[in-house]
Amino acid sequence: MKIGDNYLCLHTLSDVEDLPGEVATDSRYEKLSTDRSDCRLSFAAPIGLLLPCNHIYNQYVFIDDSAANLQKFEKMAKNMHSLSRYSRSNQINKEWIDEYLNEAHSFGLTSVRCHCNVMAWSDDREELKRIRNEVGSQLAQMECKPRHNTVDTPTLFWAAIPGNAADFPAEESFYTFIEQAVCFFSQETNYRNSPSPFGIKMVDRLTGKPLHLDISDLPMKKGIITNRNKFVLGPSGSGKSFFMNHLVRQYYEQGTHVVLVDTGNSYQGLCEMINKKTKGGDGIYFTYTEEKPISFNPFYTDDFVYDVEKKDSIKTLLLTLWKSEDDKITKTESGELGSAVTAYIDRIKADRSITPNFNTFYEFMRDDYRHELESRAIKVGKDDFNIDNFLTTLRQYYSGGRYDFLLNSRENIDLLGKRFIVFEIDAIKENRELFPVVTIIIMEAFINKMRRLKGIRKQLIVEEAWKALSSASMSEYLKYLYKTVRKYFGEAIVVTQEVDDIISSPVVKEAIINNSDCKILLDQRKYMNKFDAIQDLLGLTDKERGQILSINMANNPNRLYKEVWIGLGGTQNAVYATEVSAEEYLTFTTEETEKMEVLALADKLGSIELAIKQLADKKRSKT
Structure with a gap:
């Protein structure tokens, strides 16, 4: 049979003799299963999505009058019994019919007729032979x-057109029960593009078909998630930073303000590309070095507006500088420091000649506020608030101290107008004093951006640096950020590979995981022995566990991609693939040798974009 330019081949299941001895609703798919997880697919999956050719799988269930059917079988059984003396096969048939009737009456089952067929096609006759064998x-x-059907193909093709099922040839069906009939349903469906105008481009893991996926706006509108925050977990080498480059690039291109806190130069290529494209207007890359350390001024605002949140963030910063992780902060200490910050702000508002920075605040505490404490009618003892200890501990951040550059920046970083900013703080990630301070000031700057940019999407991505925020003194600040960011059309994303820290930290669970409705996991096979703890922590079902542990288990060797699991609100979840062009790959790569090759050619040609284009063309020609 030929339809247009295509030749049709048809395989039918229309006789009980052609069927297996038993059927099930689902079966284990070995390619994506492990010894610790099951990937379950429907019984008919091999002729559904797993059949890699153009085809349609048709299934019919005819619900006739069940009582009339059973009566017909009773009559048939009597006839077979009568004829059993002439042929042993009649006796066997009678036993089969009796077994069918016993099942129907014992369990109250509905007798139905069923038929399945697979229609496959191709415009090449040689290709059609291969397809026929594959089906x-x-x-x-x-x-x-x-059973390759060559007789009833036109009739069955006609009956498969919606509305034509009445013309189905009755002799092509077999009798069974509803329970067995529905086992032949193919349960797997293709991925669908999101109807939302906003989203990211991913890929169908099975076919490589591009997909438009919204994991922020549409799920919020549908009530699937209550916040846009995301939690990303993947061991080293799983493609975590590559996926995040892919995500932030697309968010940026759709108008998002992105602030990144990184500890591994993962976003250097993308940031430099944006910088070149905008001619220095965007794509700002801050790196901490001994010669040129990052410096801030937490007391600075361009309009002298200090709201409650700004004052609280300054107070939290000062408490972090003052107290160690193990020290308990009393209500009096927190209250007095809050009062001191308010009094200092009142002073600089009244006298604009005072430069707002840490130096002038330190002098205010040392001279004015200490005097004010001593002159109070109700004395504040050193056990309640030890101002000398505060001044001694913070002396290193005052003029002449070893960290005097940190909080006294003369050039205030303009976070507000820039849409893509990366803070690379790898050089100080092991410094117990500087790392938490720099991280918290960056986050405070993001909160200022979050409050002031109305109606614009904001994104804060923290890679590994979240460990600096997991101390007891910082946990409240972290909870505040995660709960507040959604109200300002923003999202906080934490990216990590340190699974032990996640499992052991109550702060992470309370502040980050409980307030991140979108969870993104990459290849977890390195964590196979710890995955039970991860599953409990993230509240994953056994089905989700099976999906996650199937990542990268059966990748197509002819395509270059890594798979990623995305779960939304515990109700929607699927595995997608991150597959990009050669140009994007060279921009996003975190492999040292590939990065060095790009940068060396960029120095030679004077343009990173030109270098990437040349290397991409070279890569394609080799392929």
Whole structure:
């Protein structure tokens, strides 16, 4: 049969003799299963999405009058019994019919007729032979007898058109029960593009088909998630930073303000590309070095507006500088420091000649506030608030101290107008004093951006640096950020590979995981022995566990991609693939040798974009 330019081949399941001895709703798919997880697919999956050719799988269930059917079988059984003396096969048939009737009456089952067929096509006759063999082998996987139908093809094609089922030839169906009939349904469906105008481009893991996916706005509108925050977990080498480059690039191109706190130069290529494209107007890359350390001024505002949140963030910063992780902060200490910050702000508002920075605040505490404490009617003892200890501990951040550059910046970083900013703080990630301070000031600057940019999407991405925020003194600040960011059209994203820290930290669970409705996990096979703890912590179902542990288990060797699991609100979840062009790959890569090759060619040609284009063309020609 030929339709247009295509030749049709048809395989049918229309006789009980062609069917397996038993059927099930689902079966274990070995390619994506491990010894610790099951990937379950429907019984008919081999002739559904797993059949890699153009095809339609048709299934019919005819719900006739069940009582009339059973009565017909009773009559048939009597006839077979009468004829059993002439042929042993009649006696066997009678036993089969009796077994069918016993099942129907014992369990109250509904007798139905069923038919399945696979229509496959191609415009090349040689290709059609290969397709015919492939369909046959997939049916054999289901333990069905492949029957290539060459007689009823036009009739069955006509009956498969919606509305034409009444013309189905009755002799092509077999009798069974509803329970067995629905086992032949193919449960797997293709991924669908999101109807939302906002989103990211991912790929169907099975076919490589591009997909438009919204993991922020549409799920919020539908009530699937209550916040846009994301939690990303993947071991080293799983493609974590590559996926995040892919995500932030697309968010940036759709108008998002992105602030990144990184500890591994993962976003250097993308940031430099944006910088070149905008001619220095965007794509700002701050790196901490001994010669040129990052410096801030937490007391600075361009309009002298200090709201409650700004004052609280300054107070939290000062408490972090003053107290160690193990020290308990009393209500009096927190209250007095809050009062001191308010009094200092009142002073600089009244006298604009005072430069707002840490130096002038320190002098205010040392001279004015200490005097004010001593002159109070109700004395504040050193046990309640030890101002000398505060001044001694923070002396190193005052003029002449070893960290005097940190909080007294003369050039205030303009975070407000820039849409893509990366803070690379790898050089100080092991410094217990500087690392928490720099991280918290960056986050405070993001909160200022978050409050002031109305109606614009904001994104804060913290890679590994979240460990600096997991101390007891910082946990309240972190909870505040995660709960507040959603009200300002923003999202906080934490990216990590340190699974032990996640499992052991109550701060992470309370502040980050409980307030991140979108969870993104990459290849977890390195964490196989710890995955039970991860599953409990993230509240994953056994189905989700099976999906996650199937990542990268059966990748197509002819395509270059890594798979990623995305779960939304515990109700929607799927595995997608991150597959990009050669140009994007060279921009996002975190492999040292590839990065060095790009940068060396960029120095030679004077343009990173030109270098990437040349290397991408070279890569394609080799392929």
